[in-house]
Amino acid sequence: MADIVCTGARSAAVADRLAEGGVAVEHVPMVAAAVERAREAAGVVLAVDAGEASVVERVREAVPERPVVVVAASVDAAVASAAVAANVTALVSIDDDVVAVVEDAVDSMDGEVVPVVESDDGVVSVDAGPGPDVGRDLVESGATASGDWRGLVVDRLFESSPDRLVVVGADGTVVRANDRAREAFEISIGETSTGDVDVYDTDGEFVPPEARPWARVFRTGEASYGHQLRIDPDVGEPAWFVVDVVPLGDGPDAAFASFRDVTDDERARERREQLEHERERLEYVNRLLRHNLLNSLNVAHARTNLLEGHVDDEVEGHLETASSRLDEMIDFVETMRSLMHILVEDDNDSDPISLERVLDAEVAKLREAYDVDVHAEVPSIAVAADELLPEVFENLLLNAVQHNDADQSAVFVDVDVDESAGVATVSVADNGPGVDPSMREELFEKGEKGFDSPGTGFGLYLVRETVDAYGGDVELVDDDHTGATFAVTLPLADGRVD
Secondary structure: OOOEEEEEOOHHHHHHHHHHOOOOEEEOOOHHHHHHHHOOOOEEEEEEOOOOOHHHHHHHHHOOOOOEEEEEOOOOHHHHHHHHHHOOOEEEEOOOOHHHHHHHHHHOOOOOOOOEEEOOOOOEEEOOOOOOOHHHHHHOOOOOHHHOHHHHHHHHHHHHOOOEEEEEEOOOEEEEEOHHHHHHHOOOOOOEOHHHOEEEOOOOOEOOHHHOHHHHHHHHOOOEEEEEEEEEOOOOOOEEEEEEEEEEOOOOOEEEEEEEEOHHHHHHHHHHHHHHHHHHHHHHHHHHHHHHHHHHHHHHHHHHHHHOOOOOHHHHHHHHHHHHHHHHHHHHHHHHHHHHHHHHOOOOOOEEEEHHHHHHHHHHHHHHHOOEEEEEEOOOOEEEEOOOHHHHHHHHHHHHHHOOOOOOEEEEEEEEEEOOOOEEEEEEEEOOOOOOHHHOOOOOOOOOOOOOOOOOOOHHHHHHHHHHHOOOEEEEEOOOOOOOEEEEEEEEOOOOOO
16 A cells, blocks of 8 residues: 655654554655645655644645645644544554554545545535434443544543542433542442532522532533632531533433532632731721821910910929820821721822932931931932822931931931832931841731831831832841931832823
8 A cells, every 4th residue: 555644743753663664654744735745645654742732634635635644743632632523543552552543544445546525615624424422321330332542532631630520320320430520529420429518599599409510411401601609518618619411312311510610719809808808907097197187286275385484393204194195196107097008908009209208308317306417318300109109208218317316317318219120218327226037037927016116016017018119128237337328119100200
């Protein structure tokens, strides 16, 4: 007989194997050239990799009258579907007995061409006669009906599917199930199907056996898709599945059910709903802080200020204490309000903010409040931030002074711009004692006051959370300064500063 033409990916290895098995084979690596040669050959052996399903149809259309054997590196769903659609002579894995399959495919032709059918729209296809009933193959546990390669494909896809696959008979027993289904539902062939497990819908309502999709298919004879159900086995954790069920045979005789595990998706949805509820509660607390508590504190503070100089000496100390405590409470509420803003906002919209204006204003406030030498060089650039940026540098500048034990406190502010990386790094350093090594790892955690600070413990935590929201970074770095140096990296802004 004429040579078999072997082509496609990995075809060299397949051709060598055929030659070693005594098959007269011609290796033609390029598919287009192989197709031309195949018209005069006894048949085509097409070697394909995963993801090359489209070439199967092209080769079959080009040589509709010759046997076409597809040798797949992996018999996946795409290759199998293409092989079925093209009605090739055989489909095997590269690990199978390729020589025997090719010989059988050619010998079965007995020198005859395969009948060709042309449809009304001019599409040419191969008429290989009645093929096996794939639905029947599914029902026949582990069988490859009629010895046809399609039965083998069904077996492999059935067992390799990531979904839980079950074939249920009309009497409710399991006719076939892949390993994943047997493990997940604790079922065995010939036993009652998943009627023995508890099933719940998305509202948490129990679904009785007669109302379950696989039972409904037998009553209606129609396919049923997209049911999201929670299945609780006797042993193990409950899991969520999307269930599709199709009838098989007349009656129907059986039903094929696919269970796709969406447990992670469902947990993610529940978590999103929980987070949304928590966010709404935080928004409510934030409104209370902004409009109620803070306003009342400001009114009380203003009234105590009015009393200064108008009270007896014996109560003046109490008034000063009350005024001081009110200042602390206002500062604390302002801090909590800023923290709430970060936690509540889903998308922290950034605007171009003048870094020079922010730092100049904060440095001026620091000089006004403390006897401190400040050395600051700030370029005129814009960073992507929002109205909380001043509080970032207020916290860092106050830390540089409040935790400084030098005879004359000094603060150093430097800015390094890296336009290629699109960031600016602001360094705030001091000449104080620095940070104790034991505190470095937890310095930015909430509740860590550090340096024996009398503050709320949210300062550096607030700095980190705010800068993180901008897509930036803050860290304690080592440099030439004697005290602590904090480096804040911020993204440069694209737009102009208003």
